[in-house]
Amino acid sequence: MAEPVIGIDLGTTNSVVATVQSGTPVVIPNRSGYRLTPSVIAVAKNGKRLVGALARRQAVTNAERTVVSVKRLMGRKWSSRSTQDALARLPYTVVPHDKERDDLLIQLGESTYSPPEISAMVLAELRLDAEAFLGQKVTKAVVTVPAYFNDSQRNATKDAGRIAGLDVIRIINEPTSASLAYGFGKQIGEKQICVFDLGGGTFDFTVLHMYKGVFEVQATGGDSLLGGDDFDNRVVDWLAQPFLEKHGLDLRKDKMSLQRLRDAAEKAKCELSSTQQVEINLPFIASKQPAGPLHLQGSLTRPQLEVLTRDLVDRCLSVCERVMAEAKVKPTQLGDVLLVGGQTRMPLIQARVRQMFGREPSKSVNPDEAVALGAAIQGAMLLHPQQEMLLLDVTPHSLGIAIAGGFFQSILPKNTTVPTSAHHVFTTVKDDQTSAKITVLQGESEIATQNELLGEFMLTGLRKAKRGEVDIDVIFDISADGIVSVSALDVKTGLRQSITVTASSGLTEEEIKTAAKANEEWMLGQKEHPEFQKHKARAEEIFKQFDELWPRLQQTAANGLGKEPMQRAEAALSLARLQVQQKESAGLLASLERLELMLGALRGAVERGLVAPRGDRS
C-alpha cells in the first residue's frame, strides 16, 4: 500500500484532516466521530492537556488556561500592531519573549509555549485521528495557510508541522486548495473561477484559471486580520456596550465573562444564518457584584446583525475588486464563484456575492471541508502522480529590499508564479568594506518600515577592494511553498558569500527539536489510550449482550445444560471487568475474544434448547 499522506486545514477556529483513499478524497472524522476539530488547546485543572472539542467545552470555566485562535499569532512579532490588536481580544496571557527576535510566548498553565508549539498540539491530535482511521503511521502531510500569509507565517506553520512529527511536504494556499477539491474528478476543459474564502480569522480572494487539470492562480489577495471572529466581536461589543452604560461594568475585561459573551455571540451569529431573530440569555454574567448578580438578556435580529457587520462585508468586497483588477477580469466573466469558510454561510455575504458576480455561488463544495480535501488531493498529486493535476500558485506579496532613504525596492512583484527567483547586484560603498547588511521585506508599501520584515542578512567576508569594485549578486528564491531563501555570489570571483540571518522571528533548530521530542513523548502517552477505549467499548457491548441473555440462559441451564458453562462465563466476565478497571489493554483483548466465543456458543444452546457449548475452549 502506498505511503499515506494527509491534508490538514489548520483553521483559526476549526481544523479538518482529510486523505485520498482509493482515488477518492475523504474527510477523516476525529476519534469522537466529528469531522471538525476545534483549534483549541487547554490545560485542565488537573494538568492534563485537552485538545479540540474537550478543550472548547471547558473554555468558559477555564478561560485563562485555554488557547483559542492561535493562528492569529503565528509568525507575528510581539511589537507589531496586528499582535497588539489581537491581544486585546484574547482571554489568555501572552508575553514577549526574545527582545532580539521580537517574538512572543503564550502562557498555558505553568508553562509558556510559542504559537507553533500550540499549533503543533492541534496537528498532533489530527495526526492521531488520521492514524486511528487509517490504521497505520502517518508522517507526510500537506498543510494549508491563508493565501495572504507572509513568509514568517508560513515558516511558523511549517515549524508547527515538524514539532508534531509531520513531514510537511507542501504548504498550500487555502483558496487554491478549495479549488482543487472543486475541480477534482470533473471534466473541465477550460474555466476561470474565483474563490471567496472567509474563515475564522482571515479573508482571501483568489482568481484561478483551470485548463486540463492545470490550476493556474492568476491573482490573489486578502486581509489576514479579517474573519468570522471579527463578526463575533461586533456582536460581543453590541452586547457589552449597553451593559457597560447601564451597570458601569465592562464584561470584556473579565476573561470568563468575555468567553461566555464570545460563545453566545458566535452561536447567535450562526443561528441568524437560518432564522430571523435569536434570544441571547446570559444569566449570572457578573456574579461577584456587591449589589447582587447581574444578568444579560437581549434579542438580535438578522437585519441588526447585518448593520453591525456591513463594513466588514464591504471590506471583503473591495479586496475582491482589487484582485479582479490585478487579474484583469470582470466579475461577470468568471465561470463560477466558490464560497469557502464557515462565515460565508451568512445570507448577507451570499447576497452581496450574488450581486457582485451576477450569478449564484457554486454549491458543489462544502465550505468547511473543501480546503482539507484539496490539501489531501495535492498531497496525493505530489506523492502518487497518477493524478493528472498540477497547481501553479503565486506569491501573495511583493518581495524586495530596503534601499537608501528608507524606501522599499520591489525585486519580485506579487502574483508571480512560484517557484521563482530573482537577483539583485549590490556594490560596496566604502573602500575595503568587508560586510554589508541586506534587509529583506515583503509588502506593497513604498516605505520600507511599513512592510513586513522577513529578515536581515549580513554579507560577511567580502574581499577587500576599492569601493564600487566588489559586486555581490544576491539571489532570492521563493519555493513552491511560498518560502523565501537568500544566497549570494561575488560576481567577479564567482565565490559563494556567506549569509547570516540577524533578525528573524522563527524558532531555532534547537527549539524545534526540543519541542518535537516533547510532542513525541506526549503522543506515545496518547497512543495506548484510543486502543484501550476501543476495547472498552467492545467490552461494554459484550457485557450488555450477556446481561440480556442471562434469564433465558438460566432457563436453559435448568432444562439440562447444567450450571458449569454459566459459571465459567461468570468467571470470564468478572476477569474482563477487572481488566477494564485496571486498563489492561492486552489482557482485556484476550478476554474479549474468549467471551465472544462463549457468547456465540451459549446463544446457540439457548436457541436449540440445550446442547453443550462448543466454543468454550479455554
Place this chain on the structure above:
Amino acid sequence: MATLPTPASAGVDLPPDLQNELRTFDAAGRDVSLYDLLGIAPDADGATVRRAYLDRSRRYHPDAWFRKNVGEFGPLLSRVFQKHAAAYQILSDEDARAAYDRTLSQRVSQRDREALERRALGREEQERRQREGRERLLRTKGFARIGAARRLYEEALELAEGGERAQAIAGLKAARELDPRRAEIAQKLAEVEQEAARSRSLLAFKGAREQEEKGDFAAALKIYRQSLEMDPTNAGAAAAAARCATMLGDTQQASLLAARAVELAPDDVETRFLLANAFVTLGLKVKARAELKRVLDAKSDHKEARALLKRV
C-alpha cells in the same frame, strides 16, 4: 531549435527525451524568441499563449517530478520552468508583449515578421473599428450627446480596468468632446493618462536598470531620463539617473538630476548625499553645506556626510 545529442543520465527517473529537452531549453539564449520557447506562432492570440504555457508547465514544473530522483536535473527543471513562466508573463500582458514585439521584429526571420505584422494589423483593425464607433457617436446632436458621452465614459472605464489604456484614453477624449461639462470625464482622463505614463515610465525604468547592472551607464542614463520624462514624478528614475551621471563623471548633470530627485523624495538620504558631493565637486560650498546638514538631520549617524561637512 537544434537538439544537442547528449547521452541520457543513468539513475535519473526522467525520460531521456525530457532530459534532452531540459538541456536544450536551459542552454537557449536570447536568440531563441519567447514564441519559439513556448512553441507558438508570433501571431498567437492570448488563449493560445496561455494554453501553450500550461501544457509546458505540466511537463517542466518541478512538481510534476516531485520526489523523483532528478539528480543534476533538479536545478535545471526549476530554471526551465521559470524561463517559461517569465515568457508567459511577458506575452500575456498586452503592453509588455507589444514592447517585446518591437525589439523582436528587428532580428527575426521574414516569416515571423509577417506574423508579427499580422498581429499588429489585427490590433490596428480593432482600434480602427472602435475609433469609427466613437466618431459616429461624436456626430450625434443635442441631448443625445450627453447619453453618448456617458456610454463612452462607461466603456472607457471598463477598458481602463481591463488594462487597455490607449483605447480608454481615446474613448475618454471623445467623451470629453461630447460633454465637456462633465468633470468626472476630464478627471478620469487625467487619471488614466497619468497611469499610462507611469506604466511606460516603469517599463523604461526596468530596461535602464538592466543596462546599469551590465555597467553600461551611458545607455542607462539615457533611458532613465526618458523614464523621468514620461513620468516627471518618478523619483526613483531621477535618483538612478543622477547615480549614472555621477558614474560617468558628468557632475553638472548629476547635480541637476539629484536636486530633482530629492525634491520629489525629500527622505532619500543617499541621493541627497550624492547631491552634496556633486556640489562640493562643482565648488558650491554653501549649497553643499545646506544639503549635508539636511542629510544629518534625517540620519544623524551618516558618517560620510559628517566627514564631508567637516571638510567643507
